[in-house]
Amino acid sequence: MKEGIQLSTLKPLLEIRNLDVSFRTQDSSLRIVHGLNLTLAQGETIGIVGESGSGKSVTSLAIMGLLPKPTGFISNGEILLDGRKISDLKEKEMRELRGNDISMIFQEPMTSLNPVFTIGDQLSEPLKRHKKMSRKERRTRIIDMLRTLGISRPEKIIDEYPHQLSGGMRQRIMISLAMLGEPKLLIADEPTTALDVTIQAQILDLIRTINKQKNTSVMLITHDLGVVAEICDKVAVMYAGEIVEYTDVRTLFDKPLHPYTQGLIASMPNMNERKGELYSIAGNVPRPTDLPKGCHFSTRCMYAMDCCHEEAPPTTSNGCHSVRCWLHVDQPEGHSVEIEEEKNVQYAVRS
Amino acid sequence: MSNTLLEVKRLKKHFAINNGLFKDKSYVKAVDNVSFSVMKGETFGIVGESGCGKSTTGRTILRLNELTSGEVLFDGQDISTLSYEDMRKARRKLQMVFQDPYASLNPKKTIRQILTEPLRVHGLFTKKEREEKAAEIIEIVGLHVSHLDRYPHEFSGGQRQRIGIARAVILQPDLIIADEPVSALDVSIQSQVINLLLRLQMDFNLTYIFISHDLGVVKHITDRVAVMYLGRIVELAKTEDLYDQPMHPYTQALLSAEPIRHPDQKRDRIILKGDVPSPVSPPSGCTFHTRCVSCMEICKTEIPLLEIMEDGRSVACHLYNKM
Incomplete structure (x- = not known):
């Protein structure tokens, strides 16, 4: 089943297909990122949102070829930049790309x-x-x-x-x-987390200007939905190594489908009545060593059904909104694939 | 007022910097002439950017730093002049929750030891009763009795912060100073801890001083807020009033810089130029005048006083000076 979705009709600059990133441990290897599919067109801004341990930073290091060697490695899938496969380049070739085609700013x-x-x-x-x-x-x-x-x-x-x-x-x-x-692609890993709000506003403004003036694509990694709302065109929400929801920024805030995204948005203090009890997601993010069987979010999900604890949900998509949740699978397999064929939906991304 | 729990008067904390053997010392005025009072049962917020002195204010009230001058009246008693030993006893009523849940728990002690220690130090109860108290409080903060014999490293950040809160609450203090208690936590864990703080406040009738740089959290949890800039309070008001209609130009800029909550939200942003000046050599007059959009001549020379306006809020700005 092809899972990748395209939110824009522009030519893709960065394509990530079925990416798995693993880390070697003493006697086995641990899969940190699983089945990642993303496309980013020239001039677009994508936000990768997730909590610590969700695999968002590891994803960015994989794109940059900066996974700690030999512990971290790409165990499946590929990364393409401008149609060229960069996930298996030699260090020397990668060095030609870094700082030239792709650049990164750190936290x-x-x-x-x-x-x-x-x-x-x-x-x-x-x-x-x-x-x-x-x-x-x-x-x-x-x-x-x-x-x-x-x-x-x-x-x-x-x-x-x-x-x-x-x-x-x-x-x-x-x-x-x-x-x-x-660079054609700028990866910013939590660029404003260490900064004060007034300085954060300056830096976000700057990234927005660069994106507009130079048509640089930006991949912004953050835990802050507010920052995403500020400057991103589309968003991928990550949880425990997987993209659980992927769509454009307005749809994400207006109609979040995955219970985890809904929980994140609902727990923003400004979404709640002052002094009232904040909406909160129970429990903690599971460690990669003891991920629950089935859906990774099933242990904290208020809608969890039997199948959620048994089997990992597939990613279903209507062309511009994809989600990895059993609630949105009408008929297991079959149906969702059909929808995926209608991919020609024109999608107006904020210009 | 009878229901004032804590009154801070002209609090100053200056840190000396050695410039070398034969040179004069210079001073960082981390907290400069700060006055406010906290009512029983309320949550008083202190917001500001890094280096504005909000954490130092909290620590100085508890005398974790010795104050340079000023008075701190707790329940009518001046605690700024107490001896070390008396202050230690007084801290039974004044507790603190720290920002970093990783650094504020002793890694060599079990949770049982960490939780019973404050009771032991203050000579409260017998050993058996102390352990009962610890078992009771750990359930209250949402952990399990079986956690008592574990060590801090076995817990996640959110759980550690719950333990830090339990340690403060076990003494049944009147006032808890919480210094950025949720800043180091993930978003979904943040709201759990905030809910815990709100619930404990109801159950134990606590008063909080809540120090944070996160405007959203402060808006949610506090009753009144003081905004600090370079060691001084620039505005102090009821939370609703402050967020609805900030008066000080710095508060206006700070609130406008907060990230939006929805992509369609209008952005009416005042972007401040430059950085916060160094507190070693703060600007003359109003310390904010170098970055202020409505700076006047008087601002460069005269320090504006914190004046009480008609609706009970206070602002330190020449724009609102009655003269």
Whole structure:
């Protein structure tokens, strides 16, 4: 059964098909991400939402070819960038892509910059690696980039060290570093989690501008549905290593189908009456070592039926909204596949 | 007022920084002239961004840091001048819940030891009664008696935070200062812990000081909120009033920066320029004037006082100065 859905008719830039990521343990291997299907078109912004342990960061590392070797590896499926398979590239070929076609920004702007090199030194690295430029050209290029990202007095900043800058500034530097190679795809792993709300607003605004002006595709990994509502076109909700729901952002907030997504949205404090009891999902996220049989969410789900505890649900889709839940399987198998054929639904993504 | 539980008057906490042997020390004014009072049974929120002094305020009230000057009146008694030993006794009524559930529980002790320790320290009950109390409280916070003989590392973040809360509640204190109690937790666990805090407040008639940077959580749980910026309170109001109509330009910007709740929600955002200035050398006059959209001449020179407005809220801003 083909599970991938396409939310837009644009040419896909990134395609993930049936991806499994596993980690070797002492005597066996542990599957952390299972059966992931995603497509991202040029210029689109996708949000990957999930709690800790849901496998969202591991997915991004798999795309970047940064899984810790030899413990972590892709055990099934493939990742395509611009039609080219990148999941089995050699380290050397991958290095050509990184910083050039795909870039990543990390959660901790404090630890992702090297404290003993100046900002200029660190920012010239992708240019040295991927572009033929003289030292002077590089410097002008970096200063231009810093200026477009709203950093005041870039001529000074370029010769300063990371410790001289604030958290928000460092995250801007990280974004400049990622953008210097003019990547087609920018992966941002919790880019604003370590920052204050007023600085978060600045950074999200910046990512939105980059996405609009340079038509860069953005994959935003976050636990915060508010951030998703801010800048994403479409969303994949992950739970215990699987995508449980995948659709465009409005549909997700208006008509969430999976009980987990419904629970997440309902438990946002602003959705509840003040001082009243907050809606909450009982229990904890299961560890990857003891995932429940059947649906991974079955132990915490208020609608769990017998079949949920027995067998993992298939992903069903109507072309623009896919969900992995027994509640939305009308007739096991058969029917859902039929719907999937009507894939030509035009989908207007926020432009 | 008879139902005031805690009154903080002109609280200051300055940290000295050594600049070298022959140079003068400089001071970080982490908390500067903060005054507020907390009523019995209410939840008082303190919000602000990192470095604004909200956590230091909480810790200084409990004298986990010694205060530089000011008064802290708890039930009419000034606890800022108590001796170390007397303060320790007073803490039976004032407890704290910390942010990091991983760092605030002793990894070498079982949950039973962690929960009975506060009772033992305060010389309450016999050994047997203490264990009964521990068994009772662990059920109240939603864990099981069988958990008592386990160690902290065997629990998830949410469960650890429940243990941290149980440890504070077991003494039946009057006031709990909760410093970012849910910030380190996942979204679905956050709401469980908030529900627990709300339920305990009802059951044990607790008063909370709830310190957080999360505007959504603060809006949900608190009755009154103080907004802090660079060591000072810039606005203090009833929660509904503050969120409906923020008055201080900083509060307005802070509230507008909160992520939206639905993609179709209108974004009317005030984006602040730059970063929070260093608290070692805060700007002259109003500390917010460097980033304020409605900055006037007076703001650069004169510190605005926290003035009480007609509807009972207080704002420290020259825009609302009656003169």
